[in-house]
Amino acid sequence: MLDKNKALVQRFFAAIESADFGVFDDIVALDYDDHLPGQGRGRETLKQYFRDLHSAFADLKLPISALVAEGDKVAVLNAVRGTHHGDFAGLAATGRTIDAPAFQLYRIEDGRLAEHWEVADFSTLMRQLQG
Template identity: 40%
Template sequence: MSAAEATRNKATLRRFHDAHSSGDMEVISKTIDEVVRPDVLIRTPVPIESTGAQALKEVFTALHHAFPDLHVSVEDLIAEGDKVVSRNIVTGTHQGEYMGLPPTGRSVAYSEMFVVRFVDGRVAETWAVVDVFSLMRQLGAIPA
């Protein structure tokens, strides 16, 4: 991969995260349609039946229902080969049901890391590690 492709892929992943932070499901859906391949392979277990880009849309819809002010702060973007790694801090306020938990009104902050593989400038495959344990502890579902 050339330096120009690495720069483009990093900008694409940042755009993806920025759309997610917008909280506007129309913007999120449109951005997914533009930067994610419809048949994207999501290598992280998600609690939905859908696959591909549709699965991402459903995951983000559920997250924004639970955390309407959700914000992704990109701390690092590292590109090598056809992959970009993103280390993020996610913040939000629990205002809707999340994984069976009723809204608590609590503010949360948790870490996540994504490895994203690109094909022809679009997201083709993702792996994510999300600190769900910390999130659930902050929501009171797991004792401190």
């Protein structure tokens, strides 16, 4: 089961990178609960969040450097990389690249991502965008 949960998270990350948000219908719970500040509940809200992120960073990559599963949880240490080509956090496109670390924790229920927590280095990301 642990390997299946890790594979689910890897599939999720691959869908984000390829902007294939239709995959979310198969792997994300309808009432997905995202504890990221400012983020709303639900699968459709999550899709819109990543559509907006791809509008800002069309070449978005989320390389995983560590993936650990225990019980119904999967922890991910990853980076957030991309080139700023659209509005993000009130900033117009700068053409600058970002490379910031992030830590994610997912809870899996009935074979779908049900809940998410994140700690991202937003200050590094914003410094990179502001030059």
